[in-house]
Amino acid sequence: MILLPYTAVAALFVIAVIDVRTQKIPDSLNLLLLLFGVIAVFMRGGLDIFGLALGIGVIGGQWLISRGKAMGSGDVFLMIGISLLLPQLSFMILTLLVAYISAACVALFLLLTGRMKMAGRMPFAPFLVLGAATAILFGGTITTKFGT
Numbered sequence: 001m002i003l004l005p006y007t008a009v010a011a012l013f014v015i016a017v018i019d020v021r022t023q024k025i026p027d028s029l030n031l032l033l034l035l036f037g038v039i040a041v042f043m044r045g046g047l048d049i050f051g052l053a054l055g056i057g058v059i060g061g062q063w064l065i066s067r068g069k070a071m072g073s074g075d076v077f078l079m080i081g082i083s084l085l086l087p088q089l090s091f092m093i094l095t096l097l098v099a100y101i102s103a104a105c106v107a108l109f110l111l112l113t114g115r116m117k118m119a120g121r122m123p124f125a126p127f128l129v130l131g132a133a134t135a136i137l138f139g140g141t142i143t144t145k146f147g148t
Contacts, residue, residue, distance in 0.1 A: 004043070005136045008036045008085055012129040015078065019125035025074030030081060037084025044087055051092035055083035058096055059128075075124050082132040090143040091135040099124070099131035 015029050041047045059079040063071040086092050103124060110116035134142075 004036060004040055005085075008033065008040070009133045009136055011036065012082075012132055016126040016129040019074075019123040023072075023121065023123050025072070025078055025125055027074075027077075030074060030077040033078065033081030034084065037081045040085050040087075047084070048086065048088050048092075051086050051089045052080075052083040054089065054092050055079045055086075055095070071124060075128065078125055078128055082128060085132065086135055086139070088143075091139040094139055094142060095128070095131035095135045097131070098134045099127040102130055103127040 011029060011033055015025055015033070018029070019025050056076070056079060059071060060076050063073065063076050082095060083092065086095065103122070106127075107116065107122055110122070111118065116122065
């Protein structure tokens with residue numbers, strides 16, 4: 001159990017790097033992450049259905065509403081794996097906050113410096129990975145400090 005979070009974060013890092021370079025997430029890596037998530041659920045002895053619903057609802061909803069233009073289907077499957085890895089709702093909230101705030105900061109920087117146009121595309125998986133890694137590695141400490 002002790003190595004699973006670090007192995008999952010390593011897999012997430014590989015996914016982020018590939019998404020930055022290709023703007024695609026290989027199905028094989030998403031399947032590996034799903035496997036890690038299922039193992040984590042069994043080792044914890046349960047699934048936080050609210051965290052799973054929030055993660056899939058936000059990312060899947062964005063994918064559905066935009067018809068795949070704002071978010072790729074690989075991001076939806078990535079979020080399913082991340083949702084299975086996270087032990088509670090507060091970790092999912094932390095993941096989404098870190099992902100969206102960091103993505104907004106990077107997008108703003110790229111727009112202000114002229115490195116990206118308003119209609120430009122930016123891979124989102126690295127930000128989901130940053131949020132998930134933050135929650136997996138530091139979520140207990142962060143959520144305890146804020147009383148959730």
